[in-house]
Amino acid sequence: MSLNELWFLLIAVLFVGFFILEGFDFGVGTVAKFLGKDEAEKRVYIGTIGPFWDANEVWLITAGGAMFAAFPHWYATMFSGFYIPLVFMLLALIVRGVSFEFRERVNNQKWRNLWDWAMFIGSALPPILWGVVLANFMTGMPIDGDKEMVGGFLQFLHPFALLGGVMFLLLCIVHGLQFITIRTEGELQERARKVAKKIAPITLIALLAFVGIGWWKTDIFTYHSTYWILLPIGAWVALLLASIFNVKKSDIWAFTFTSITIGLLIASIFIGMFPRVMISSFGEAFDLTIQNAASGAYTLKVMSYFSLTLLPFVLGYQVWSYYVFRKRLKKDDELGY
Amino acid sequence: MGTLELARLQFASTTIFHYFFVPMSIGLALIIAIMQTIYVVKGDDMYKRMTKFFGTLFLINFAVGVVTGILQEFQFGMNWSTYSRFVGDVFGPSLAIEGLLAFFMESTFIGIWVFGWNRLPKKVHLLSIWLVSIGTILSSFWILSANAFMQHPVGYEIADGRAQMTSIGEILTNGHLWVQFPHVLFAAFATGAFLIAGVSAWKIARKHDVEMFKKSFKISIIVATVSALFVSMFGHQQAQYLVESQPMKLAAAEALWNTSEDPAPFTLIANIDTEAKENSHDIQIPGLLSLFSFNKFSGQLEGMNQIQAEYEAKYGPGDYIPPVKTVFWSFRMMVFSGMAMLLLGLYGWYASRKDILEKNPLFTKLMVYAISLPFIANTFGWIMTEMGRQPWVVFGVMQTEDAVSPSVTFNEVLFSFVSFTLLYAILAGITIYLFVKHIKKKDHQEETSKEIDDPFDVSEEEAAPHVT
Numbered sequence: 001m002s003l004n005e006l007w008f009l010l011i012a013v014l015f016v017g018f019f020i021l022e023g024f025d026f027g028v029g030t031v032a033k034f035l036g037k038d039e040a041e042k043r044v045y046i047g048t049i050g051p052f053w054d055a056n057e058v059w060l061i062t063a064g065g066a067m068f069a070a071f072p073h074w075y076a077t078m079f080s081g082f083y084i085p086l087v088f089m090l091l092a093l094i095v096r097g098v099s100f101e102f103r104e105r106v107n108n109q110k111w112r113n114l115w116d117w118a119m120f121i122g123s124a125l126p127p128i129l130w131g132v133v134l135a136n137f138m139t140g141m142p143i144d145g146d147k148e149m150v151g152g153f154l155q156f157l158h159p160f161a162l163l164g165g166v167m168f169l170l171l172c173i174v175h176g177l178q179f180i181t182i183r184t185e186g187e188l189q190e191r192a193r194k195v196a197k198k199i200a201p202i203t204l205i206a207l208l209a210f211v212g213i214g215w216w217k218t219d220i221f222t223y224h225s226t227y228w229i230l231l232p233i234g235a236w237v238a239l240l241l242a243s244i245f246n247v248k249k250s251d252i253w254a255f256t257f258t259s260i261t262i263g264l265l266i267a268s269i270f271i272g273m274f275p276r277v278m279i280s281s282f283g284e285a286f287d288l289t290i291q292n293a294a295s296g297a298y299t300l301k302v303m304s305y306f307s308l309t310l311l312p313f314v315l316g317y318q319v320w321s322y323y324v325f326r327k328r329l330k331k332d333d334e335l336g337y
Numbered sequence: 338m339g340t341l342e343l344a345r346l347q348f349a350s351t352t353i354f355h356y357f358f359v360p361m362s363i364g365l366a367l368i369i370a371i372m373q374t375i376y377v378v379k380g381d382d383m384y385k386r387m388t389k390f391f392g393t394l395f396l397i398n399f400a401v402g403v404v405t406g407i408l409q410e411f412q413f414g415m416n417w418s419t420y421s422r423f424v425g426d427v428f429g430p431s432l433a434i435e436g437l438l439a440f441f442m443e444s445t446f447i448g449i450w451v452f453g454w455n456r457l458p459k460k461v462h463l464l465s466i467w468l469v470s471i472g473t474i475l476s477s478f479w480i481l482s483a484n485a486f487m488q489h490p491v492g493y494e495i496a497d498g499r500a501q502m503t504s505i506g507e508i509l510t511n512g513h514l515w516v517q518f519p520h521v522l523f524a525a526f527a528t529g530a531f532l533i534a535g536v537s538a539w540k541i542a543r544k545h546d547v548e549m550f551k552k553s554f555k556i557s558i559i560v561a562t563v564s565a566l567f568v569s570m571f572g573h574q575q576a577q578y579l580v581e582s583q584p585m586k587l588a589a590a591e592a593l594w595n596t597s598e599d600p601a602p603f604t605l606i607a608n609i610d611t612e613a614k615e616n617s618h619d620i621q622i623p624g625l626l627s628l629f630s631f632n633k634f635s636g637q638l639e640g641m642n643q644i645q646a647e648y649e650a651k652y653g654p655g656d657y658i659p660p661v662k663t664v665f666w667s668f669r670m671m672v673f674s675g676m677a678m679l680l681l682g683l684y685g686w687y688a689s690r691k692d693i694l695e696k697n698p699l700f701t702k703l704m705v706y707a708i709s710l711p712f713i714a715n716t717f718g719w720i721m722t723e724m725g726r727q728p729w730v731v732f733g734v735m736q737t738e739d740a741v742s743p744s745v746t747f748n749e750v751l752f753s754f755v756s757f758t759l760l761y762a763i764l765a766g767i768t769i770y771l772f773v774k775h776i777k778k779k780d781h782q783e784e785t786s787k788e789i790d791d792p793f794d795v796s797e798e799e800a801a802p803h804v805t
Contacts, residue, residue: 051448054403058440064410065433072425072499079414079421080742086415087753090408091760097404098764101397105771147422148744295426296501306434314441321445324456 003300004290007070008277010307011063012270018059019130019266020175020259025049025056027176029096029123030169033116035180035191039109042116044329046100048183051325053100055318057093069303073147073293074277081141081149082133085156089129096122124169131168134269135161135210138218140279143286147293160213167206171239171265174203175258178242181251185328193246196254200243207236207261220272231268235261340747341738344416347754349723353716354761355409358402360715363477363522364529365395366470368560370463372553377463383549391533391553397771399447401764408757410436416750420730420740426501427493427508428483435479443472477525478518485514487731488722489582500734516578520571523564524718527678528711530561534685535708536776538701541694545779555689562682569675573629580630580638583732585648586725588641589661590668591626592616595640600627606669609662614642652733659727667721674714681707 001009028049036042067075079086095118103115139160142151177196181189211232215221221229242257273279277293280286294300338346369391376384410432413421421428446468453462485508486493492507493500502508537554541547579587588594592607594614603625607616627636641658648657685704688694694701730737 051452054444054448055441057403057407058436058444061407061410061440062433062436064414065429065436067429068410068414068421068425069429069433072422072429075414075425075429076418076421076742079411080416080418080745083415083742083745083749084752086411087749087756090411091756093407094404094760094764097407098400098767101400102767102771105397106774146743148418150744152746153749295429296496299426299430299502302502302505303430303433306430307437310434310437314437317445318441321449324449325452 003297003304004070004294005275006304007066007294007300008270008274008290011066011070012267014059014063014066015270016263016266018056018063020262021056021059022053023127023172023262024176024179024255024258025053026123026127027172027174028179029053029119029176030127030173031176031180031192031195033120035195039112040331041188042112044184044188044331045180046103046119047329048180050100051321054097055321057097066303066307070295070300071277071288071290071293072295073288077143077147077149077278077288077293081143082136082153082156084153085129085132089126092122092125092129094122095119096126127169127172128165131163131165132156132161134168134266135164135214137273137279138214138220138269140218140281142282143278143280143288144282145286147288160210160217163206163210163213167203167210170199170203170206171258171262174199174239174242175255175262178246178251178255178258181246182255183329185330188329188331189251193249193251196246197243200239200246204236204239204243207239207265211236218272220269223272223274228268228271231264231271235264235268238264340745340750341741343747343750343754344741344745345737347416347750347757348412349720350754351405351408351412351757351761353719354765355402355405356715356719357712357765358398358405359477360521360525360528360711361398361532362395362402362529363470363473363525364527364560365391365398365532366466366473366529367526368529368533368557369395370466370470371556371560373463373466375556377459383552386546387549387553391536393775394532394536394772396447396451397768397775401768403444405761405764415753416742416745417730417740418742418744420735422499423735423740424486424500424731426499427486427490430502430505431479431483431486431508435476439472439476439479443469443476446472473525474522477522481518481521482508482511482514485511485517487729488517488726489513490731490734495734500731512578513582516571516575520568520575523567523571524711524715527561527564527568528715530557530564531678531704531711532708533557534561535705538694538704539776542698542701547695551689551692551694554685554694558682558685558689561678562686565675565679565682569679572672572675577630577632583726584639585641585644585657585659586664586722587630588639588644589659589664589725590721591638592619592661592665593626593638593640594642596643597626597638597640599637600624600635601630601638602626603629607665609665611658611661614658655728655736657728659725664721664725667717667724670717671714671721674710674717678707678710678714681710 028045032042032045036045064075064079067078099115099119099122103112103119106112133156136156139158141149142155143149174196177192180192181196184192211221214232215229221232238257238260242254242261245251245254245257275290276287277290278288280288369388372384372391373388375381376388413428446465449457450462450465450469453465456462457465489511490500491511492502492504494503495501534554534557537550537557540550541554576587576590591604592609593601593604594616600623602621602623604616605620605622607619609616624634626638627634630636630638641661645657649655681704684700688697688700726732728736728738730740
């Protein structure tokens with residue numbers, strides 16, 4: 001494997017990790033406000049992701065840093081090209097991030113309501129925007145000979161992209177609900193199961209539509225050969241299994257399979273892009289690839305040494321942190337800081 | 338105003354805002370780790386209350402620092418895509434390693450620290466706050482390695498129209514980095530220390546839990562004074578480094594238009610005329626600038642007009658003089674604030690040792706206002722550093738006006754600038770409100786003695802066997 005390929009793989013892994021991990025805390029952040037009937041319940045739901053969400057978000061920051069270092073043109077074209085969606089994404093991530101901290105600090109219902117709304121909007125908007133961005137990754141974007149994206153942001157909002165946004169939000173919600181089922185017990189857990197059961201069908205339909213239209217309209221799922229369509233189909237089957245396990249109250253399995261769904265879906269998109277990193281709708285000659293978007297060989301080598309040394313430690317202590325907080329939460333637990 | 342100016346304004350305002358919280362986090366993490374260490378070693382519950390009291394301020398501050406930091410990483414690509422393409426090879430690795438090495442560590446262990454009070458053995462829990470502190474320090478090292486490249490580019494070559502890394506060793510041993518990093522790091526320690534000292538002084542004056550706040554004052558004033566001393570020491574070294582690496586910045590900081598006499602006088606204040614390129618009035622101290630620059634009472638310094646001529650010969654026609662007034666006055670604001678910090682720190686240390694704080698309401702009041710000094714010094718220090726480098730974004734290699742994103746429109750940047758400025762203003766207001774609210778609260782004893790701050794409510798005995 002060349003270093004360019006290795007770095008594409010590492011960035012894909014960072015994004016897969018980001019979407020699986022932050023996916024459930026986007027989902028929990030979206031539903032907590034509505035699922036919790038009173039303050040005590042809300043705090044349990046929010047408490048399920050309390051120790052984790054910040055570290056989960058670092059997967060994105062590190063993915064961004066890795067793109068900047070290994071494929072500067074990918075980073076520059078994507079971040080300047082998706083300008084307006086990213087402004088909204090940042091605004092959402094900012095209000096969401098502070099809401100966890102701020103809501104606990106003043107003992108006043110109006111104050112908490114305010115930050116619960118911030119948490120809801122800040123958690124629901126990013127998956128929608130990521131869905132839009134991923135769909136545009138698949139269809140290709142108007143990238144010109146200077147590697148610049150042209151044409152303003154409204155062009156990103158075509159029907160397939162909007163479907164991507166809705167699909168990904170639903171997926172994160174189901175994933176988040178399954179996370180709640182493994183982190184809580186009793187009535188709180190049961191409620192999450194019920195809601196997950198209710199929205200599973202529409203999520204399955206949205207994902208099926210996304211995969212179907214993606215297959216029909218883009219080359220992503222079959223770029224290397226037709227067999228690769230098994231990946232997104234596998235994602236769909238995993239979601240189906242997840243909803244079956246949810247009904248059977250096998251929570252660990254249900255959560256495992258929603259994780260697999262997100263993992264396979266994101267992986268299938270990155271694999272389909274490879275060796276391109278940004279597809280130009282102006283034609284193949286304008287595509288950004290792992291070759292023409294990359295840093296020099298020396299940088300890639302240095303970065304490889306650093307990352308391959310550090311990654312095991314990072315994974316180790318993150319796994320450990322989930323182990324430390326493995327106990328399920330109850331309503332009468334004293335929560336907060 | 339065009340897209341370029343607006344993008345610069347956004348970078349300046351978002352970075353200055355972000356940088357209120359960053360040094361506070363670095364400083365508070367260290368001192369809180371020290372407090373908790375005393376608690377674990379002595380077993381005295383007062384230090385636990387102290388840790389938790391200041392821990393709350395730390396967490397509010399940390400949250401705002403984290404969320405405003407995401408924008409920092411994104412906006413290089415969003416507003417400065419040409420810059421990102423050009424330097425990604427050299428500049429990107431610092432950001433990536435910062436994420437991998439520092440951010441993961443900070444964010445994971447802060448979660449463990451916040452929710453792990455009753456969940457982990459005491460020493461493991463203590464280790465988690467130290468890892469947060471180490472994470473913040475590593476983070477500052479890596480981001481400064483990126484900034485040092487902009488100030489004094491080393492370890493690269495221009496190939497295929499881009500700056501490409503040739504030696505990570507040179508980048509990490511960049512002389513600029515090793516005068517800048519300790520200067521910035523100790524300034525950050527001082528920032529957290531002055532906050533804790535100021536809050537403690539306020540509490541002592543209000544007779545809230547005096548015994549505890551005298552102790553926290555003592556811890557913080559020691560950190561504050563030692564840090565302020567190191568800050569000025571490394572600041573001095575940094576200025577000397579500029580004599581060679583960025584003489585234009587140094588000349589602008591001194592408003593030195595023409596090459597000085599020998600020995601060079603230090604300009605205390607000046608009325609700067611940037612049109613005529615001279616100072617109409619100034620007050621100078623003979624020989625002092627030579628002493629600052631060369632550690633001896635001799636030696637000349639080149640003036641801006643002479644350097645401008647050299648640069649025109651070297652880099653082609655253009656205006657290579659930075660905004661002199663801004664650089665000159667920022668430098669003075671920084672230095673004067675730093676000196677005030679050192680003096681207050683020394684006296685505070687003395688007053689703490691002699692146990693005369695309660696008898697000195699003027700001083701405790703002064704210490705409350707002194708919370709602002711490190712923020713003033715940090716902000717103006719960065720303004721001096723970044724404005725003094727202009728017109729370059731990477732010194733001698735790329736100019737700021739060539740760095741902006743070509744595909745991003747004026748209206749897009751305007752939208753982003755207005756949104757972030759508004760949101761940041763709201764965040765600032767809320768943060769100050771929450772700080773003041775927490776500090777003014779009288780009954781923090783009760784709040785923190787509840788011992789049930791943990792959502793995973795299990796006793797230590799129960800938890801210990803699983804994790805050891």
